Amino acid sequence: xxxxxxxxxxxxxxxxxxxxxxxxxxxxxxxxxxxxxxxxxxxxxxxxxxxxxxxxxxxxxxxxxxxxxxxxxxxxxxxxxxxxxxxxxxxxxxxxxx
Amino acid sequence: xxxxxxxxxxxxxxxxxxxxxxxxxxxxxxxxxxxxxxxxxxxxxxxxxxxxxxxxxxxxxxxxxxxxxxxxxxxxxxxxxxxxxxxxxxxxxxxxxxxxxxxxxxxxxxxxxxxxxxxxxxxxxxxxxxxxxxxxxxxxxxxxxxxxxxxxxxxxxxxxxxxxxxxxxxxxxxxxxxxxxxxxxxxxxxxxxxxxxxxxxxxxxxxxxxxxxxxxxxxxxxxxxxxxxxxxxxxxxxxxxxxxxxxxxxxxxxxxxxxxxxxxxxxxxxxxxxxxxxxxxxxxxxxxxxxxxxxxxxxxxxxxxxxxxxxxxxxxxxxxxxxxxxxxxxxxxxxxxxxxxxxxxxxxxxxxxxxxxxxxxxxxxxxxxxxxxxxxxxxxxxxxxxxxxxxxxxxxxxxxxxxxxxxxxxxxxxxxxx
Numbered sequence: 001x002x003x004x005x006x007x008x009x010x011x012x013x014x015x016x017x018x019x020x021x022x023x024x025x026x027x028x029x030x031x032x033x034x035x036x037x038x039x040x041x042x043x044x045x046x047x048x049x050x051x052x053x054x055x056x057x058x059x060x061x062x063x064x065x066x067x068x069x070x071x072x073x074x075x076x077x078x079x080x081x082x083x084x085x086x087x088x089x090x091x092x093x094x095x096x097x098x
Numbered sequence: 099x100x101x102x103x104x105x106x107x108x109x110x111x112x113x114x115x116x117x118x119x120x121x122x123x124x125x126x127x128x129x130x131x132x133x134x135x136x137x138x139x140x141x142x143x144x145x146x147x148x149x150x151x152x153x154x155x156x157x158x159x160x161x162x163x164x165x166x167x168x169x170x171x172x173x174x175x176x177x178x179x180x181x182x183x184x185x186x187x188x189x190x191x192x193x194x195x196x197x198x199x200x201x202x203x204x205x206x207x208x209x210x211x212x213x214x215x216x217x218x219x220x221x222x223x224x225x226x227x228x229x230x231x232x233x234x235x236x237x238x239x240x241x242x243x244x245x246x247x248x249x250x251x252x253x254x255x256x257x258x259x260x261x262x263x264x265x266x267x268x269x270x271x272x273x274x275x276x277x278x279x280x281x282x283x284x285x286x287x288x289x290x291x292x293x294x295x296x297x298x299x300x301x302x303x304x305x306x307x308x309x310x311x312x313x314x315x316x317x318x319x320x321x322x323x324x325x326x327x328x329x330x331x332x333x334x335x336x337x338x339x340x341x342x343x344x345x346x347x348x349x350x351x352x353x354x355x356x357x358x359x360x361x362x363x364x365x366x367x368x369x370x371x372x373x374x375x376x377x378x379x380x381x382x383x384x385x386x387x388x389x390x391x392x393x394x395x396x397x398x399x400x401x402x403x404x405x406x407x408x409x410x411x412x413x414x415x416x417x418x419x420x421x422x423x424x425x426x427x428x429x430x431x432x433x434x435x436x437x438x439x440x441x442x443x444x445x446x447x448x449x450x451x452x453x454x455x456x457x458x459x460x461x462x463x464x465x466x467x468x469x470x471x472x473x474x475x476x477x478x479x480x481x482x483x484x485x486x487x488x489x490x491x492x493x494x495x496x497x498x499x500x501x502x503x504x505x506x507x508x509x510x511x512x513x514x515x516x
Contacts (some may be wrong), residue, residue, distance in 0.1 A: 053462070064436040066350050088398040090354045 009078045024069035024080055025050070025057045036069060037083040059083050118287055119234035120311040125152045126490065127306055128319045129292055129329055130352055131155075132162040133268055133476055136275035137483030140197070143282035145487045151276070152292055152308060157274035161323050161475065164413075164445030166393050166401050167268045168359060169430075169477045172208045172260040175369055176231055178501040179454055180191060181483075183474060184233065185497060186481035190264060193480065194351045198281075199274030202267030202396055209238075209247065209356075210258040210363040211390075211430055216375055218256045221363050224370060225258055234261045249355055249433045258363060265359065265393065268476045275483070295332040302463035303333070304401075317464040319486060324411070324446040325512040326469035333462050338507055341446035343409045345404040345419055347427075350438045355400055355431050356392050362430065365389035382422040390426045400437070402427045406447075415442045446479075447472045451507075457485050458504035467504050 005020045011033065018027035025047045028036060033045040034056050048056035054070035060081040061067040069080070128139045131153025142149040153159075168369035169190055174180035194203055212218045221237065226234040247482035276286055290310045295318060298304040305314045320329045320337075330337035349355075364377030382388070389453055394400055405419055422441055428434050437449045450456060452468030455478060457468050466489070468482050485502075488495050 049284070065352050066438060085351065085398075088351055088353055090357055090394055 005050075007074060007076045009074050009076070009080060011080050013079075013083055018074040020074075022074050024059065024061065024067075024074050026070075027074050028069065028080075035082060038085060040084050040085040040088065042086070109231040113458075115443050118290055119286065120287060120290075120308070120313050121150070123314040124148055124285065125315070126150070126317040126319065127152055127313065127315045128321055129306075130160075130321035130323060130325070130469075131157045131272070131286070131288060132160050132277070132321065132323050133158065133272045133275070133479040134162075134323065134482055135319075136272045136279065136319055137479040138468055138484075139281070140275040140279040140440070141480075141483035141487035142490065143279040143284040145173075145491050147487075147490065148283075150287060150313070150449055151277070151279070152290050152306070153288045154291045156288050157276050157286075158269040159257055160325075161445045161447060162268050162272050163456065164443050165344070165447070165473075165476060166444045167202070167265045167270055167395075168208070168391075168393060169203075169264045170208060170260075170474075171233060171477075172210060172263055172361065173366060173369070173473070175366075176227060178498070179474075180231070180233075181497055182455075182502075183477055184262075186478045187262060187264065189480035189484070190266070193274070197274040197278040199270065199277050201271045201274045201483065203263070203264060204396075206358050207259060207261040208244070208263040209360045210357055210366065211243070211250070211254050211360055212256045212258070212363045213377070214253055215255060215432075217363055217367060217377070220367055220370065220375060221256070221258045224268055224366075226314075234250050235259070236261070246358075247310035247356055247360070249431050251430055251432055254430060263359070266476065266511055267396070270383060271476065271479065275479075292329065292332070295329070297333060297462060300463065301461075303465050304459070316462075317466065317490065319466045319468055321468045323448040323471075323475065325470050326448060326467065330467070333460075333465055335460060335465070335467075335508070337446050337456070337464065337467065337469070340408065341408055341411055342449035342472060343405070343412060343444050344403065344447050344473065345405045345415060345423065345442060345444045347420060347423060347442045348440050349400040349402065349434075350440050351398040352400070352437055354394065354398075354434055355437065356394060359393045360391070360430070361389040362426075380422070381495055382418060383426065386416075386419045386422060388419070388422050388426050390430050392427060392431065399440070400434075406473075408449075411446060413444045413446070427455070448475070453471070455482065455502055456504050456507075457489075457499060457502040459489065460504050461508060499500060 034046045037045040048054045050070045057070045058066045059069045125148040128135045128151045171183045225235045238257035270423040294307040322329045324341035326339045327337045391403040455471040
């Protein structure tokens with residue numbers, strides 16, 4: 001690889017080291033993290049197509065949900081969070097049901 | 099309880115043979131398989147009538163499948179239309195059990211947002227006025243509205259909560275009505291196009307000619323919505339209903355941007371009388387009749403609306419319009435800026451010139467009209483079904499139906515004198 005410069009980013013507030021030019025998903029796999037997203041039903045989801053088509057690898061990047069990490073390069077200091085879709089459920093509705 | 103995903107078995111079994119065998123005679127035929135037509139079919143079947151539903155395509159494939167699912171009174175002003183909307187809303191809570199079908203009903207209310215002090219003052223008097231008619235309207239000041247809706251733009255000055263409003267899945271609602279109507283003995287002819295209606299010498303409807311055969315009838319209910327005019331022409335009635343296009347944006351599944359369905363109050367102000375207030379609008383918003391509305395769905399997507407314009411039967415999406423609609427939404431919820439759009443769609447709301455539906459008999463014996471609900475078809479479907487069933491069964495109505503009579507268009511002189 002011509003460029004081996006490493007850059008730091010955070011995954012759920014833990015620091016992770018990536019190689020410049022890697023996508024977030026690549027860096028995650030390289031660091032041994034297979035779970036990128038947890039579905040509403042609680043199943044763990046990882047990279048599927050790897051080319052930005054299937055939306056399987058969606059994560060929260062810099063506070064914005066549903067970012068396809070397989071086509072998003074790592075930038076220095078970016079904050080990546082596992083997307084737990086149980087949090088999508090409307091809290092107000094939950095209150096009404098109780 | 100039945101779910102909407104279960105395939106309409108009528109279609110499945112007839113699809114194989116590729117022909118539809120129609121009965122020779124049915125007492126009442128309902129034309130139009132939207133939410134209005136299916137509701138009428140259900141209420142007639144429930145009352146014991148021999149009824150069939152004739153739909154050109156499939157159930158809820160027209161306007162009822164191209165709308166949002168709000169069941170509301172918030173866009174009403176005191177009057178007949180408001181009473182009708184409230185009566186219809188009151189029928190919804192019992193519908194899931196009555197139909198034995200999951201229609202996706204929930205009653206989370208609506209929050210109306212005011213963007214200026216002037217709007218807030220108008221909202222206060224509107225709130226008082228609506229609360230007097232017994233509706234659960236409540237004002238929220240700056241702090242209350244922002245604690246209820248953390249994602250709101252800072253310069254929204256207050257809110258008006260309408261807690262009786264609800265939401266359904268409109269396609270499931272139509273399928274639910276159809277499901278229970280068939281259980282009660284109704285017949286449904288989908289993929290059946292009505293070509294002509296013939297009357298006999300005494301100006302009474304006699305039979306319907308379709309591309310699947312001819313059926314003799316005693317009564318016909320025109321519930322064809324935006325296409326009601328074309329059905330009316332077959333019996334020489336000129337029904338002034340025309341399609342008014344409304345587009346909607348669907349976002350990806352995401353965190354709760356808003357915690358409840360919200361709308362802008364400014365648009366309702368234009369409907370209130372004795373008001374010279376005008377909300378600030380851009381020329382593009384004016385051109386497409388854009389007003390902000392945001393509806394969270396059960397799947398955690400959001401529907402963003404709304405627009406209103408006359409483009410004939412055109413169903414194509416328009417980038418300029420969608421952009422203006424998205425901008426309007428971001429004005430109220432800046433967080434929407436980061437949310438992706440996954441698709442958009444347009445529907446044709448059946449517009450009547452005086453914004454009131456036509457739920458009525460006509461000068462043609464046995465020909466009834468139930469159409470022209472514009473944006474309130476989902477909300478008013480159950481009450482429309484009930485009113486038509488009572489009309490045909492000669493049962494006294496619970497509400498004065500004069501304002502919804504067809505005769506207001508057919509004999510303008512009478513209306514002028516009254």
